[in-house]
Each structure stands twice: as C-alpha cells, then as structure tokens.
Amino acid sequence: MLGYRDALEKHGIPFREDNALRCPFSFEGGDNAVRELLARNRSFDALICGNDSIAIGAMHRLLHSGLRVPEDIKVLGWDDSPEGRYSNPSLTTVAMNVPAIAQAAVEAVLTGIDGKGTSRGKIIFDHQLIIRESTGGMKNSPYTPTKQSVQPPMTYKNCTGGSSAEHCTEANRGTGLYCDDDGIDCETRPNY
Incomplete structure (x- = not known):
C-alpha cells in the first residue's frame, strides 16, 4: 500500500x-x-x-x-x-525476482544463526x-x-544445419523454437 x-x-x-x-x-x-x-x-x-x-x-x-x-x-x-x-x-x-529474494532471505537467516552480522536494512x-x-x-x-x-526464454537450444535466423526458424517451424539474430541459438517457448 x-x-x-x-x-x-x-x-x-x-x-x-x-x-x-x-x-x-x-x-x-x-x-x-x-x-x-x-x-x-x-x-x-x-x-x-x-x-x-x-x-x-x-x-x-x-x-x-x-x-x-x-x-x-x-x-x-x-x-x-x-x-x-x-x-x-x-x-x-x-x-x-524470486531467486534474488530467496537468496537474500537465506543469507539473512544464516547470518543471524552464525551471529556474525547485523541486518542489512532495506x-x-x-x-x-x-x-x-x-x-x-x-x-x-x-x-x-x-x-x-x-x-525471459524458458530454455536455449543450438540450431544446426544453417547459419541464418531464417533457416533456423524454418527448420523448427511448429516446434516452439524462436531464433536470435545470428541463427545460432534458439529459445523455446510454449506453443499457444
């Protein structure tokens, strides 16, 4: 609030x-x-x-x-x-940013258990x-x-068989793979 x-x-x-x-x-x-x-x-x-x-x-x-x-x-x-x-x-x-929040929480608890530190504040x-x-x-x-x-992408996969984004996209049409500009890496997204 x-x-x-x-x-x-x-x-x-x-x-x-x-x-x-x-x-x-x-x-x-x-x-x-x-x-x-x-x-x-x-x-x-x-x-x-x-x-x-x-x-x-x-x-x-x-x-x-x-x-x-x-x-x-x-x-x-x-x-x-x-x-x-x-x-x-x-x-x-x-x-x-749940991973960062979780990490900070665990660090705060561990610091408190060890008795080594004080609160980091905000x-x-x-x-x-x-x-x-x-x-x-x-x-x-x-x-x-x-x-x-x-x-953010869910996963990354290497596109093989060509060096262009167009080739990668065409080769993976319907698979949920979307390629970056260099056609090397593709990110997997759910098909809706």
Missing part, C-alpha cells in the same frame, strides 16, 4: 483511503472486493491488485457485471502467476512489468516480447 501512496503523491494525486480495499489474497477475495466497489456506486477505471489471484477474481466479477476489461476497467496483478498468463484477457502483472530488488491484455497491452501470445515487456 505504501508504494501505491508514494506513486500517487509523486504525481500530485491525493490518496483516498476509501479507494483502497483490503481483501484475502484469493480469487474469491478479488471477486468480493469488486462486488463491494460496484455496490459503492463510484466510478473507477483501473484496479491495482495485491496478487494475480485477486486480479483474476476481480476480472471475473467485472466481466460478469457487464464491464469490459480493459476497455472499461484496466486490471493489474502482481506476481506473474501461470493463471494470469492464461486468463482471458491475459493479465498485466509485475514479475518479482534491500531493493528489481521487478519487471509484464504488459498484457488486461491493461490494453499485447493482443497475442503472453510470451511475445514487446518494447515494454520481455518474458
């Missing part, structure tokens, strides 16, 4: 407590929160949700209430869950905004890179 307040303040928008709802981090929590918002009979054009489950539940309620996502209400989730990638519309979200981790359909973003596969959003 603090980041939300700070962003509003930075842009000269006053924070209104009645615009912020707290709910369980679940599909049902998002559904019920939107029911409450709609019952207040106040207009809104976007929802920023604490996780993807809340956002998906919120989109469900919006759509069943006759509202369109993103045309009427834009929806943003948080945590880049698989459900958000496959939701309809696909969910714009923020992907966290640690800031990189996050990535993944722009998808729920905010009016990309209209195709959730893995198609855009200027604002690049989903």
Whole structure:
C-alpha cells in the first residue's frame, strides 16, 4: 500500500483511503472486493491488485457485471502467476525476482544463526512489468516480447544445419523454437 501512496503523491494525486480495499489474497477475495466497489456506486477505471489471484477474481466479477476489461476497467496483478498468463484477457502483472529474494532471505537467516552480522536494512530488488491484455497491452501470445515487456526464454537450444535466423526458424517451424539474430541459438517457448 505504501508504494501505491508514494506513486500517487509523486504525481500530485491525493490518496483516498476509501479507494483502497483490503481483501484475502484469493480469487474469491478479488471477486468480493469488486462486488463491494460496484455496490459503492463510484466510478473507477483501473484496479491495482495485491496478487494475480485477486486480479483474476476481480476480472471475473467485472466481466460478469457487464464491464469490459480493459476497455472499461484496466486490471493489474502482481506476481506473474501461470493463471494470469492464461486468463482471458491475459493479465498485466509485475514479475518479482524470486531467486534474488530467496537468496537474500537465506543469507539473512544464516547470518543471524552464525551471529556474525547485523541486518542489512532495506534491500531493493528489481521487478519487471509484464504488459498484457488486461491493461490494453499485447493482443497475442503472453510470451511475445514487446518494447515494454520481455518474458525471459524458458530454455536455449543450438540450431544446426544453417547459419541464418531464417533457416533456423524454418527448420523448427511448429516446434516452439524462436531464433536470435545470428541463427545460432534458439529459445523455446510454449506453443499457444
């Protein structure tokens, strides 16, 4: 909630407590929160949700209430869950750097157990905004890179039998392999 307040303040928008709802981090929590918002009979054009489950539940309620996502209400989730990638519309979200967070947590615990160090204080981790359909973003596969959003490849494989990206792409058509510019490495993405 603090980041939300700070962003509003930075842009000269006053924070209104009645615009912020707290709910369980679940599909049902998002559904019920939107029911409450709609019952207040106040207009809104976007929802920023604490996780993807809340956002998906919120989109469900919006759509069943006759509202369109993103045309009427834009929806943003948080945590880049698989459900958000496959939701309809696909969910714009923020992907966290989970490996870095986990490593820092383990290091903090081990430092505390050893009694060797003190708290490192605030640690800031990189996050990535993944722009998808729920905010009016990309209209195709959730893995198609855009200027604002690049989903990291799942694996890499060597393309053989040619030296051009065109050859690699043609040789692997339908396999889910997409080649880089030099035609040597291909990244595997799910076929949708």
